[in-house]
Amino acid sequence: MLIENAICIEMTKKELLYSGRIGWTEQKEPLFVFPASLVMFHFYGTGFGICLTNWSQYWDSYLGVIIDGVQKKIKISDREGSQYIEIADKLDEKEHEVVIFKRMDNCHQFVIHHLLLSNSSRISPAPIYSGRKIEVYGDSVSAGEVAEAVEYTGKEDPKHQGEFSNSYYSYAWILARKLNARLHDIAQGGIALMDKTGWFLEPNAMGMESIWDKVSYNAFFGNITFWDFSKYQPQVVIIAIGQNDSHPLDYMAENIDSKRAKEWKCHYRDFIKKIRSVYKKALIVLQTTLLYHHENWDRAIHEVCEELQDKRVVHYIYKRNGKGTPGHLRIAEAEEMAEELAAFLESFGDSLWEGEVNE
Numbered sequence: 205m206l207i208e209n210a211i212c213i214e215m216t217k218k219e220l221l222y223s224g225r226i227g228w229t230e231q232k233e234p235l236f237v238f239p240a241s242l243v244m245f246h247f248y249g250t251g252f253g254i255c256l257t258n259w260s261q262y263w264d265s266y267l268g269v270i271i272d273g274v275q276k277k278i279k280i281s282d283r284e285g286s287q288y289i290e291i292a293d294k295l296d297e298k299e300h301e302v303v304i305f306k307r308m309d310n311c312h313q314f315v316i317h318h319l320l321l322s323n324s325s326r327i328s329p330a331p332i333y334s335g336r337k338i339e340v341y342g343d344s345v346s347a348g349e350v351a352e353a354v355e356y357t358g359k360e361d362p363k364h365q366g367e368f369s370n371s372y373y374s375y376a377w378i379l380a381r382k383l384n385a386r387l388h389d390i391a392q393g394g395i396a397l398m399d400k401t402g403w404f405l406e407p408n409a410m411g412m413e414s415i416w417d418k419v420s421y422n423a424f425f426g427n428i429t430f431w432d433f434s435k436y437q438p439q440v441v442i443i444a445i446g447q448n449d450s451h452p453l454d455y456m457a458e459n460i461d462s463k464r465a466k467e468w469k470c471h472y473r474d475f476i477k478k479i480r481s482v483y484k485k486a487l488i489v490l491q492t493t494l495l496y497h498h499e500n501w502d503r504a505i506h507e508v509c510e511e512l513q514d515k516r517v518v519h520y521i522y523k524r525n526g527k528g529t530p531g532h533l534r535i536a537e538a539e540e541m542a543e544e545l546a547a548f549l550e551s552f553g554d555s556l557w558e559g560e561v562n563e
Contacts, residue, residue: 213319213327220245221330224306225388225436227419227429229315237313237419239347239371240389242305249325251293254304257286260312261424263366267314268307272300275372277307286317293322301330308369309347309393310422336385336557337436339486340376341412341479342444343402344393345493348374350532357534373535375493376442378542383549385557388436390416394448398471402448412445413475417482433482439557440549441479442489446472446501457498465504473508476517487556488517489545494528494537502526520548 213220216232224241226234234243258265258280265280269291281287291304304316321327340346350361351373362368371377371389380387396402398411405422415421420429450456455464479488490505502521509519522528522544528537549556 209323211321211323211325213321215243215316215318217327219327219329221332223333223386223388225390225419225431231317233315233317235313235315235420236306237310237421238389239306239309239374239391240377240387242303243316244301244303244330245327246299246301246330247321247325247327248297248299249322250295250297251290251322252302252325253288253290253292253320255286255288255317255320256280256314257317258282258312258314259425261310261422263308263311263364263369265312265314266307266366266369268303268305268370268372270301270303270305270372271295277367277370280312280314288320299328305372307348307371308366309344309349309371309391310425311366311393313420313425333386334384336383337388337438338376338380338383338385338440338442339388339436339438339483340391340442340444341416342376342389342391342442342493343395343448344391345447345495345533345538346374346376346389346391346442346444347371347393348377348538349393351535351538353532354534354536356531357536358529359531361531373538375533375538375541375545378538379545382542382546385440388438395445396447396449396451397445397468397475398449402451404448413471416475416478437483438486440489441483441486442491442545443476443479444491444493445475446492446505447495447497449501450497454498456500456504460500460503465500469504469508472505473511476508476512480514480517486516487549487552488514489549490517490519491521491545492526494522494524494526494533494541496528496530497526499526520545 221244267278348371350368353368394403
């Protein structure tokens with residue numbers, strides 16, 4: 205396509221609608237770190253592309269795009285520096301709705317420098333979000349890792365280089381769509397609660413305790429930056445941690461009252477209190493997922509929930525909790541989780557979603 209006489213759109217343009225925990229560079233360009241982070245807009249024209257810089261630590265990098273409800277993935281080149289990616293060409297000359305989103309977790313991150321639209325195009329605002337807001341803290345299941353490997357439903361994962369990962373099909377984003385809610389998906393594949401456990405960045409594993417309040421949290425990509433919690437106040441916070449914590453040793457399965465198990469419960473309780481300190485009124489839902497794990501992790505979470513004596517902290521157990529699949533959740537299994545969780549949240553009534561909208 206592109207495009208002599210292309211129209212360049214800066215990423216601070218007011219018609220662009222963002223969602224997700226997104227950072228901003230000194231050049232006022234959006235940094236996409238977390239899965240399900242997105243920018244949405246409407247435009248009238250026949251084609252467009254983006255200019256971005258991508259940094260990858262492992263796996264191949266893929267970009268997610270939805271145009272007029274039709275989704276596709278685009279592989280991002282692993283070359284250094286900025287690159288132009290043509291997203292669509294030869295569209296009907298009419299108004300289109302576009303969503304550009306991060307399919308994957310922080311195996312890579314990218315900055316979008318600007319949009320390039322075909323000559324004579326124009327953009328207009330996307331529909332605004334409802335006042336409903338959800339935040340999820342979780343691991344690969346919450347990120348939608350390997351979700352598109354549908355032929356392996358209920359089975360171990362196939363070999364892959366990231367091509368099957370898609371946050372759009374995570375239970376977190378499916379849930380948000382079911383409830384017409386905005387989503388911040390603070391999810392990282394392989395992560396456990398505490399540092400030095402789990403799979404993320406082994407052998408110097410980083411835990412959720414170290415990333416929960418960050419935008420950029422992986423030193424491989426540069427400076428660490430913190431998140432301003434005043435920018436987004438969700439009514440519902442879901443904490444889905446307690447599965448990768450069994451690596452390298454499943455001490456909870458061996459003895460739920462052991463010294464290490466008690467230490468984990470103490471850290472988990474303190475983590476919930478940190479979430480409560482930034483979200484004073486939110487309903488906090490503690491959970492794990494359908495992915496195979498020992499039930500003692502759920503017992504430990506329930507013990508902490510009761511100890512907190514906070515009426516706005518609840519523990520939810522799925523019908524097939526910990527018994528649904530030995531591999532990552534595929535689309536149907538994520539849909540199953542989202543359906544159950546949506547019904548649970550709807551049981552609280554419309555009052556659950558009362559509160560101000562943070563743009």
